[in-house]
Amino acid sequence: MADIIPQRLSYVAGEWVEGDEALPVENPADETQVAELSATPLAQVERAVLEARRSFDSGVWADASPADRAKVLSALLDHLEANRAELVATMVAEAGQPPAFAERAQFLAGMAVARGTLDLYLSMPHEDTNPVPVDELVRGRVALSVRRHEPVGVVTAITPYNGAIIMALQKLAPALMAGNSVVLRPSPLTPISSLAIAAAAEAAGIPPGVLSVVVEGGAAGAELLTTHPAVDMVSFTGSTTVGRRILAQAAPTVKRVALELGGKSAQIHLPDAVDRAAAAAVAVVAATAGQACVAATRMLVPRERKDEVLEAVAKAYSSLVVGPPTDPATTLGPVISAAQLERVERYTALATDHGAAVVTGGRRTPGLDRGHYFEPTVLDLPDNDNPAAREEIFGPVIGVLGYRDLDDAVRIANDSHYGLSGQVYGSDTATATAVARRLRTGAVNVNTGMYSAYAPSGGYKQSGLGRERGPEGIRAFQEVKHILIGEFR
Incomplete structure (x- = not known):
C-alpha cells in the first residue's frame, strides 16, 4: 500500500x-x-x-x-x-x-x-x-x-x-x-x-x-x-x-x-420461475455478505409454493462456506464491523419476536472467533409488516414472503418506504415486464442485470x-x- x-x-x-x-x-x-x-x-x-x-x-x-x-x-x-x-x-x-x-x-x-x-x-x-x-x-x-x-x-x-x-x-x-x-x-x-x-x-x-x-x-x-x-x-x-x-x-x-x-428491494418470482429462487437468493448474500443497497432481500413467491422455496433456499444457503475472503473455499465473507454484526443479530431477533421463523442460520458463525461473521440466514416471514421486511439489515439475511396472485405481489413489493431496486423472474417475459412497470422503484431487473455507464440508477421514495x-x-x-x-x- x-x-x-x-x-x-x-x-x-x-x-x-x-x-x-x-x-x-x-x-x-x-x-x-x-x-x-x-x-x-x-x-x-x-x-x-x-x-x-x-x-x-x-x-x-x-x-x-x-x-x-x-x-x-x-x-x-x-x-x-x-x-x-x-x-x-x-x-x-x-x-x-x-x-x-x-x-x-x-x-x-x-x-x-x-x-x-x-x-x-x-x-x-x-x-x-x-x-x-x-x-x-x-x-x-x-x-x-x-x-x-x-x-x-x-x-x-x-x-x-x-x-x-x-x-x-x-x-x-x-x-x-x-x-x-x-x-x-x-x-x-x-x-x-x-x-x-x-x-x-x-x-x-x-x-x-x-x-x-x-x-x-x-x-x-x-x-x-x-x-x-x-x-x-x-x-x-x-x-x-x-x-x-x-x-x-x-x-x-x-x-x-x-x-x-437505503433499500429493501423485492424479488418477485412468477409461478413459472420458482425454480430460480435458490440461485437468486444466493446472489443476495454471496460476495457482499448482503451489504448492498440494491440487494433484493425480500423474496416474493406464490403462497402455495412457499414451503418448497424455503427448503430450496435453505439448502443453498447451508452449502455456502463462511470464512476469510482470502481463503479460496470461502463463498461468504464478513460484515464490515462489530457494530454491523450486532445490527444483523438484533434484526434477526426482532424478526423472530414478530412471528418469523429462522429456517437456517440466524447466528454468528461458530468456530470463527476473530472477524465479523454471521451465518447466511433464511427467514420465513409471516407478513410484510415484520421488521425484517421493513428495514434494511445490510447483512446475509433474506426473508421469504408468499403472495396470492400478481396483484398481491406488486402490492407487497410496493408496500415499503424504500424504492431503490427490484427484480422480476418469469419465463413469460411480457408478463414479467408488465409486473416490472408497476413497481415503484428506480430500477427493475427482469431475468437479468446490468451495470453500465449508460444506464441510470437511483431511488424512489426514501x-x-x-x-x-x-x-x-x-x-x-x-x-x-x-x-x-x-x-x-
Whole structure:
C-alpha cells in the first residue's frame, strides 16, 4: 500500500497533508489493523473546500475543453490500472470482500463505468438550440434561444464502505468531466482505496484544488462539507438515516443534493420461475455478505409454493462456506464491523419476536472467533409488516414472503418506504415486464442485470433523490442556463 498512498496521508489541494489524529483501518475478516492513516484536520477539510472554490472560480479546470478534461481523467484511470493488483488487495483487506468480487465487481466495473462516462459526456450536447416555437421567437424579437449545461461548481462526494472504489468513480467521473471541483470524503471504514485515487490524480496532473480526498474517523468533516457555504452540491451514497441529516444540513444554503440511500428491494418470482429462487437468493448474500443497497432481500413467491422455496433456499444457503475472503473455499465473507454484526443479530431477533421463523442460520458463525461473521440466514416471514421486511439489515439475511396472485405481489413489493431496486423472474417475459412497470422503484431487473455507464440508477421514495450513471447522472452535476440572443436595435 505504500506505493498507492504516499505516507498514509490525506490529499488536500495538491498536497499530502498530515494530521495529529490517527485513523486505524481494521480488516473485518480477522480484526487486525490494515493500516493507520493520518486523519485530515478539520482546518484542512475547510482548506480543501476553499481551494476547490478557488480552482473552480479561476476556471483552471472548468474552462478547459471537454477533450482536455477527458485526457487528464483517462490518465488518472490509467494510473489506477497500473496499480490494479495492489489496489484490489487493499480492497480485500479493508472491506473484507473476496478477491474476485473486489477485482471484477469493484475495480473492473468501476473503471468501465468511469471510462464509459467520459465517452458518454463527450457524445452529449452541452449547448444546443432550445425548441421555442417560431411564432414566439418572432413576437419576442429573439433571434436564438439557447440551452446551456454548465458545471454546478464545488461538489462534495461522500461514499460508503461497501463500494468504496466503484462509488467514488461513479461520482468523480461525471462530476469532474462536467468541470466541477470535488472534495471526496470516503467512509472511515474503507478510506485507503480512495486515497489511491488521490495519488492517481496527482500523477495525472489534475490542477491543485480540483480534487481533494479527506479522511476522518468521525463525522465533523462530513458535516462541514455538507454545510459550508462554498459548497454548491452534495452527492451522498449511504443510509436513509444519514441522508435525512444531510438534507437538513444542506437546506440553509439551498445546496443541490443527490442521494442514493437505503433499500429493501423485492424479488418477485412468477409461478413459472420458482425454480430460480435458490440461485437468486444466493446472489443476495454471496460476495457482499448482503451489504448492498440494491440487494433484493425480500423474496416474493406464490403462497402455495412457499414451503418448497424455503427448503430450496435453505439448502443453498447451508452449502455456502463462511470464512476469510482470502481463503479460496470461502463463498461468504464478513460484515464490515462489530457494530454491523450486532445490527444483523438484533434484526434477526426482532424478526423472530414478530412471528418469523429462522429456517437456517440466524447466528454468528461458530468456530470463527476473530472477524465479523454471521451465518447466511433464511427467514420465513409471516407478513410484510415484520421488521425484517421493513428495514434494511445490510447483512446475509433474506426473508421469504408468499403472495396470492400478481396483484398481491406488486402490492407487497410496493408496500415499503424504500424504492431503490427490484427484480422480476418469469419465463413469460411480457408478463414479467408488465409486473416490472408497476413497481415503484428506480430500477427493475427482469431475468437479468446490468451495470453500465449508460444506464441510470437511483431511488424512489426514501431511497434517494436524483440519479447516478447515464445521461441523467451527468446532468445531475450540471446547471441549466437559458440564453436569449436577439438583434441589437
